[in-house]
Amino acid sequence: MVERVPPRSAQPRSRLRVLLASGAAALALAAGSIVPGVPLGAAPQQAQAADGGKSTLTVAVAQSVDSLSPFLAQKLMSTSISRLMYDFLTNYDPKDNHAVPGLATKWEPSADKLTWTYTIRSDSKWSDGQQATAEDAAWTFNKMMTDEGAAQANGNFVANFKKVTAPSPTQLVIELKQPQATMAALDVPIVPKHVWEKVGDFSKFNNDKTFPIVGNGPFILTDYKVDQYVKLKANKDFWRGKPKFDELVFKTYKDQDAAVAALRKGEVSFVAGSPALTPAQAASLKGEKNVKVNEGPGRRFFALATNPGAQTKDGKKFGNGNKALLDQKVRQALFLSIDRKTIIDKVFQGHAVEGQGYIPPRFSAYHWQPTAEQSLAYDPAKAAELLDEAGYELKGDQRVGKDGKPLDLRILCHATDPNDKAIGKYLKEWWGKLGIGLKVDCLDDVSVPWYAGEYDLAFDGWSVNPDPDFVLGIHTCAALPAKAKDSASTDNFICDKKYDELYKKQLAEYDPAKRAEIVNQMQSWLYDSGYMNVIAYPNAVEAYRTDQIKSITTMPEAAGNIYGQDGYWSWWSAAPASGGSSDGSGGSNSTGVVIGIIVVVVVLAGGGLFIAMRRRNTADDRE
Amino acid sequence: MTTESMPTPTKAETAQNPRALARARKRRSIARFWREYRGHRSGLWGLAALALIALVALFAPQLVGADSQSVTGAPGGALESPSGEFPLGTDQFGRSVLALLVWGTRVSLTVGLLAAFLCVAIGTVVGIVAGHFHGWYSTVLMRITDWFLVMPTLVLAIALATVMDRSMWTVIIAIGVTTWPTTARLVRAQTLAVESRPYIERARALGGGHGHIMVRHVLPNVMPLVLAQTTLVISSAILTEATLAFLGLSDPTTTSWGGMLQDAREAGAVSAGHWWYLAPPGIAIAVVALAFTLCGRAIESVLNPKLGVAR
Numbered sequence: 001m002v003e004r005v006p007p008r009s010a011q012p013r014s015r016l017r018v019l020l021a022s023g024a025a026a027l028a029l030a031a032g033s034i035v036p037g038v039p040l041g042a043a044p045q046q047a048q049a050a051d052g053g054k055s056t057l058t059v060a061v062a063q064s065v066d067s068l069s070p071f072l073a074q075k076l077m078s079t080s081i082s083r084l085m086y087d088f089l090t091n092y093d094p095k096d097n098h099a100v101p102g103l104a105t106k107w108e109p110s111a112d113k114l115t116w117t118y119t120i121r122s123d124s125k126w127s128d129g130q131q132a133t134a135e136d137a138a139w140t141f142n143k144m145m146t147d148e149g150a151a152q153a154n155g156n157f158v159a160n161f162k163k164v165t166a167p168s169p170t171q172l173v174i175e176l177k178q179p180q181a182t183m184a185a186l187d188v189p190i191v192p193k194h195v196w197e198k199v200g201d202f203s204k205f206n207n208d209k210t211f212p213i214v215g216n217g218p219f220i221l222t223d224y225k226v227d228q229y230v231k232l233k234a235n236k237d238f239w240r241g242k243p244k245f246d247e248l249v250f251k252t253y254k255d256q257d258a259a260v261a262a263l264r265k266g267e268v269s270f271v272a273g274s275p276a277l278t279p280a281q282a283a284s285l286k287g288e289k290n291v292k293v294n295e296g297p298g299r300r301f302f303a304l305a306t307n308p309g310a311q312t313k314d315g316k317k318f319g320n321g322n323k324a325l326l327d328q329k330v331r332q333a334l335f336l337s338i339d340r341k342t343i344i345d346k347v348f349q350g351h352a353v354e355g356q357g358y359i360p361p362r363f364s365a366y367h368w369q370p371t372a373e374q375s376l377a378y379d380p381a382k383a384a385e386l387l388d389e390a391g392y393e394l395k396g397d398q399r400v401g402k403d404g405k406p407l408d409l410r411i412l413c414h415a416t417d418p419n420d421k422a423i424g425k426y427l428k429e430w431w432g433k434l435g436i437g438l439k440v441d442c443l444d445d446v447s448v449p450w451y452a453g454e455y456d457l458a459f460d461g462w463s464v465n466p467d468p469d470f471v472l473g474i475h476t477c478a479a480l481p482a483k484a485k486d487s488a489s490t491d492n493f494i495c496d497k498k499y500d501e502l503y504k505k506q507l508a509e510y511d512p513a514k515r516a517e518i519v520n521q522m523q524s525w526l527y528d529s530g531y532m533n534v535i536a537y538p539n540a541v542e543a544y545r546t547d548q549i550k551s552i553t554t555m556p557e558a559a560g561n562i563y564g565q566d567g568y569w570s571w572w573s574a575a576p577a578s579g580g581s582s583d584g585s586g587g588s589n590s591t592g593v594v595i596g597i598i599v600v601v602v603v604l605a606g607g608g609l610f611i612a613m614r615r616r617n618t619a620d621d622r623e
Numbered sequence: 624m625t626t627e628s629m630p631t632p633t634k635a636e637t638a639q640n641p642r643a644l645a646r647a648r649k650r651r652s653i654a655r656f657w658r659e660y661r662g663h664r665s666g667l668w669g670l671a672a673l674a675l676i677a678l679v680a681l682f683a684p685q686l687v688g689a690d691s692q693s694v695t696g697a698p699g700g701a702l703e704s705p706s707g708e709f710p711l712g713t714d715q716f717g718r719s720v721l722a723l724l725v726w727g728t729r730v731s732l733t734v735g736l737l738a739a740f741l742c743v744a745i746g747t748v749v750g751i752v753a754g755h756f757h758g759w760y761s762t763v764l765m766r767i768t769d770w771f772l773v774m775p776t777l778v779l780a781i782a783l784a785t786v787m788d789r790s791m792w793t794v795i796i797a798i799g800v801t802t803w804p805t806t807a808r809l810v811r812a813q814t815l816a817v818e819s820r821p822y823i824e825r826a827r828a829l830g831g832g833h834g835h836i837m838v839r840h841v842l843p844n845v846m847p848l849v850l851a852q853t854t855l856v857i858s859s860a861i862l863t864e865a866t867l868a869f870l871g872l873s874d875p876t877t878t879s880w881g882g883m884l885q886d887a888r889e890a891g892a893v894s895a896g897h898w899w900y901l902a903p904p905g906i907a908i909a910v911v912a913l914a915f916t917l918c919g920r921a922i923e924s925v926l927n928p929k930l931g932v933a934r
Contacts (some may be wrong), residue, residue: 138913280702280715281891342695346716349701413875418889421875422694422716428876429695441877442789
């Protein structure tokens with residue numbers, strides 16, 4: 001037997017070469033799989049662009065989707081997608097928020113205002129070809145009324161419903177127990193009965209298994225990958241008209257700087273800040289060619305919630321909120337020592353409006369301002385006085401209660417929100433001057449201690465709808481959890497008889513002026529209570545590429561926001577600029593390749609250096 | 624010399640003499656150590672850098688003002704570029720980045736030193752005990768060590784920092800309890816080597832117990848190794864601290880270099896191109912870690928000539 005034996009002298013070198021070659025191959029593979037990770041999502045997009053010249057609108061978002069089921073979705077990202085997938089009975093006009101036709105073309109109350117009749121349009125079809133009818137709407141509402149699992153997200157709208165029927169395919173009749181003012185603003189996605197009646201447990205079903213998802217909104221959801229992307233395609237048969245972009249992709253960028261860099265390179269057409277672009281990012285993007293920074297009054301309020309003593313519906317206390325906060329004087333003292341103007345100037349750098357009432361000034365019909373004497377403006381001296389009155393006297397540099405314990409508070413902050421942390425720093429100093437200790441607890445997921453009532457104060461914020469019913473409803477006793485530590489729709493465990501009565505009254509009031517008057521009384525009560533201290537109304541600061549998006553509707557149309565509107569206006573109306581996004585994804589692919597090549601070269605060079613050094617080392621050893 | 628010239632020692636002198644001798648020997652060995660250390664130029668550079676950084680940390684309030692960390696009394700505008708008043712610009716609250724950098728020295732050094740001390744203390748105790756006792760006792764200890772050794776340090780530290788409160792002490796404990804296995808293995812090996820020497824056997828024959836042998840004979844002999852290991856661990860502890868702070872796992876209200884990087888990222892300094900906010904803390908971390916490494920390497924090669932050239 002003859003074995004081929006390589007010449008001895010060549011052996012080490014060839015082994016080295018094999019090693020190098022295999023290393024390079026492995027690196028190339030690794031680079032191929034890792035580096036173009038982002039453009040990988042763009043690849044199928046590009047393929048489509050090649051076969052039919054499809055235009056794609058890519059939106060960088062930071063929030064995750066909590067559920068694609070409209071019965072469970074509560075995050076802004078998910079409810080915005082619900083609006084694109086399913087038509088609502090009515091919609092808000094982008095100009096002035098008045099109710100305009102959606103799936104319903106007409107709506108009328110009876111004389112006693114307890115029976116509402118909706119005329120359902122006959123030109124809306126589900127994406128599987130079936131007609132959308134009043135029967136679908138009736139089934140959706142009935143499901144929410146009978147199945148607690150289906151009432152999780154929007155249960156407040158149907159709590160007062162007595163009976164919902166569909167006498168004919170174009171007629172929906174809702175009978176109420178008591179008059180309800182939100183009947184033209186039912187923010188409930190209507191789902192196809194023939195698909196959803198097969199669903200078993202609504203509290204577990206996330207609607208993310210079979211694609212495309214049957215819907216009748218302006219877009220149809222075609223694909224979804226957790227924390228990667230949500231893909232939608234235009235619904236050609238949408239009754240209001242086909243959207244101008246063929247495809248809409250929400251791509252997840254957990255890092256806002258990465259999203260801004262992607263916008264600069266043209267990989268994404270739009271960046272929705274989380275919750276807004278930082279002032280530095282906005283300023284640097286303003287000078288960029290082909291990028292427009294859009295700033296509008298926000299829908300959100302940013303508030304400081306104080307734990308009023310967590311309790312269940314039947315009054316069982318739980319949690320460990322600081323007892324000192326049960327005193328209204330202490331709560332007001334805390335708020336009196338916050339200089340909101342400084343926060344607007346320094347933290348938001350002017351990209352926000354100073355907080356007053358509960359509902360942002362954007363919704364002028366319901367915005368309320370405190371009167372001069374009830375206003376809690378920045379006044380540390382008065383705050384110190386109130387604390388003295390409440391029995392927390394200054395000993396040394398600490399406020400000490402009657403029980404001899406120093407007044408030390410905790411505040412829950414979202415680790416993902418830089419504003420929370422920044423304001424936390426200010427609060428620590430302001431309250432420190434008063435003698436109050438503060439510990440800033442920043443967590444990725446605040447919901448665990450929150451639901452358990454284990455907090456003293458918390459940074460809080462909600463997006464407000466044109467109809468304020470939802471954000472008012474989360475402070476009623478009815479929203480409290482049934483069992484301790486259960487998730488519930490309550491925001492901050494507030495439960496007050498007077499507030500509840502006002503809440504019922506406003507819901508039953510059909511006259512807008514009178515209803516606004518009651519809503520104002522509620523806001524006044526909230527303000528005085530010190531449970532919800534609104535610090536600011538942050539503006540929406542977002543940016544898009546003008547060489548990819550020619551025009552897009554803001555809401556309100558004059559100067560408003562684009563992402564997270566009360567409707568589908570922005571994405572439905574967005575028009576592609578010529579030579580749109582296919583350039584962008586092509587560019588991203590090539591940059592991916594370039595980065596890959598650079599990485600391979602750098603690693604090879606490093607490897608060569610390493611081997612050279614080792615050689616020298618062994619040479620040293622020999623000496 | 625004649626025997627006459629030798630004075631007869633009095634009782635007090637005999638008691639004092641061995642101690643004085645020991646002291647003299649110690650002085651001599653320190654002098655020898657310093658002489659050899661001086662030969663390592665990189666070690667001297669490291670030492671000089673460390674002395675400078677330590678001075679900066681100690682005199683931070685005098686250098687940049689005691690209230691320069693305050694956000695409410697911040698003198699500048701947000702994210703100003705470098706100028707005469709603020710040599711490294713300002714952060715998003717209008718505080719001077721240079722002042723923050725100086726204050727951050729304290730946290731980085733404190734955390735680095737305490738975490739390294741904790742790590743080496745655990746490692747030394749485990750190492751000596753595992754090296755001294757044989758049988759199942761040692762096996763169990765070493766398997767625990769192995770388990771910690773294969774766990775990715777950063778992942779474990781992140782998990783710990785997430786579970787506990789966010790504070791400086793959490794970070795110290797998280798680093799300390801995750802990085803000790805290497806020290807333990809090193810010390811155990813040295814312990815085995817020391818214990819095989821004949822004088823240990825002699826001590827045992829004269830009735831020395833476990834505690835006596837471990838504390839009086841093994842510990843002084845592994846001490847040089849432990850010292851070198853400490854200086855090396857400090858730099859990795861400082862890096863880990865910066866990583867944890869950058870990931871947002873330390874107390875957001877204290878100023879540290881990693882925390883500054885995190886603040887810069889959150890303010891959008893990366894995409895806005897504000898290098899003066901990003902680069903200094905990063906460079907500072909690198910310089911301190913480098914200084915400790917240089918010192919550690921020099922000490923190591925002085926105390927253990929076998930390692931000197933190869934590493």
